[in-house]
Amino acid sequence: MAFIPHPDADILAVAGRLEPSERTRLREIHEFLQSEIAPVTGPYWDAEEFPFDLLPKLASEGLGEVELGQTSRLFRGLVYAELTRADVSVSAFVGIHNELIVGMLNELGSEEQKKTWLPGLRTFDKAGCFALTEPEHGSDIAGGLATTAERTAEGWVINGKKRWIGGGTFADFAITFARDTADGSIRAFLVELDRVGVSAEKISGKMGLRIMQNADIIFDGVTIPHGNALPGAQSFANVNDFLCSSRAWVGWQGAGIQLAIFDAARDYAINRQQFGRPIAKFQLVQEQLVRILGNASASLALMAQVAEVQQHGGLVMPIAALAKATTTRLARESASLGRAIGGGNGILTEHGLSKLMGDAEVLFTYEGTYDINSLIVGRAVTGVSAFVS
Known part of the structure; x- marks a missing residue:
């Protein structure tokens, strides 16, 4: 096998499991997000402002109606991962929009509600x-x-x-x-x-x-x-399936942010010169990069299997909770490693690593904290509830 000097962070080629048409579509979405979204979100993040001007671009790529298409669960999950790879906040908005707004209205809303709201939601003209x-x-x-x-x-x-x-x-x-x-x-x-x-x-x-x-x-x-x-x-039981799916969606965010962390940390290590050579040539830096890549690969592999289970109607809350807890825990570790590779520059949003570290903390907490999700899984595997009664 030929040596590839700069492989994609999806080193296990999870995206290769897609059908050819979905694989091509995912690559198009990846290229769009990396060229049109990722490079411009930093100033919005610093200013705590929402990029309304990006919504027409996102709509033009069909990202307002991800849950309405006849696509595989793996494809949808990888789209959410790629959105997160571009920007975590944008992925949160698009994911909630699809999973919990468009999806719930389409499945649980009245015909009048769907007629009134879905057309505008599909194009982000409504939110x-x-x-x-x-x-x-x-x-x-x-x-x-x-x-x-x-x-x-x-x-x-x-x-x-x-x-x-x-x-x-x-x-x-x-x-x-x-x-x-x-x-x-x-x-x-x-x-x-x-x-x-x-x-x-x-x-x-x-x-x-x-x-x-x-x-x-x-x-x-x-x-x-x-x-x-x-x-x-x-x-509340009527919406449990959506809450379960949205928790799995955060698992995809946990995987996607690690792709972004690896991208940013690797690029920085290759381009940053110290002691007369790129810091990528130092053993400790390479070890840290490999740990990030290992965490990202484990997360993607886990989420690919979750998508397989979900595709066949087998997703239940303990599986979704395990996915969310695991990928966001690994993301937290990966973010810390990536920020360390950045050294002093790692605290600047200019290089993306501090931004990713802050965003990873949010993923670790929302859609059920790590502790709560762990207890959901613990109850399932022991038959004993540790929740306060």
């Missing part, structure tokens, strides 16, 4: 956000959700607070989870964010995912029509 987490309820949201929905003659009246809602400062609507005051069940409602009683405030000062505009949203006596309830989401 939704997913309002589940609350200020006092994150990991325990299923049992502790406090936002309420009361059915009246005029419609549903929504009261409550949501926190960490991605895109909540500019979305057209929120898929909002609230407890029905009549029977205590958790239901989902489409709440337009320009309605009276809705207010949203950006959460600033984040160490990572700075491009994503997370928000605190308050619903103060917000009245919506009866038809804004999602007919297919009349209990």
Whole structure:
């Protein structure tokens, strides 16, 4: 086998498992993201601003409707990985948009809701956000959700607070989870964010995912029509499949960010001169690069198998939780190694390594913390729950 001096970070050729047409399409998406998105996101990250001007470009590549195509799970997962490789915040927006907004509306929404919103969502002319987490309820949201929905003659009246809602400062609507005051069940409602009683405030000062505009949203006596309830989401169980899939999606983010870390660390090591030679010639640097590559390869291989399971309808929460916990744990280690290779320059967003390190910390935490996901898996493999009862 010939020596390849600069192989792609997918050294095990996981993408090679795709059908030829999907492999070609993935390469096109990769080239688009690396030429049009990755080079320009740094200033947005520094300024905590959202790149609205990039949305038409993303739409032109069909990235607003990933979940509506007849593509394999592996292809979709690798697309999400490539999005993350380009920028973690952009991947978070596109992933939530597809997995939890477009996907949920398409499967659980009414025909009128789909007719009203899906065309604009497919092209990013419209945006939704997913309002589940609350200020006092994150990991325990299923049992502790406090936002309420009361059915009246005029419609549903929504009261409550949501926190960490991605895109909540500019979305057209929120898929909002609230407890029905009549029977205590958790239901989902489409709440337009320009309605009276809705207010949203950006959460600033984040160490990572700075491009994503997370928000605190308050619903103060917000009245919506009866038809804004999602007919297919009349209990929390109805949305579990989407939450399971979105957790697996973060597993793909964990793999994708490691591709970006390897790319940035390798390029820096090859080009940075110290003691009269590239630092890539030093043994310790090569060992660190290989550890990053090993972590990335293990994560991609794991996620490829998860995609195979998901393709055949076998994805369950313990598998998704294991994938998310493992790839983001490895991403955290890879980010630390990559930043170290950058030395003093590694703390500058100019070189991308500090940006990736901050973003890796967010992936480690959101969609269920590492600890919570570990306990989900631990309960499955031991038959004993370690959650507080």
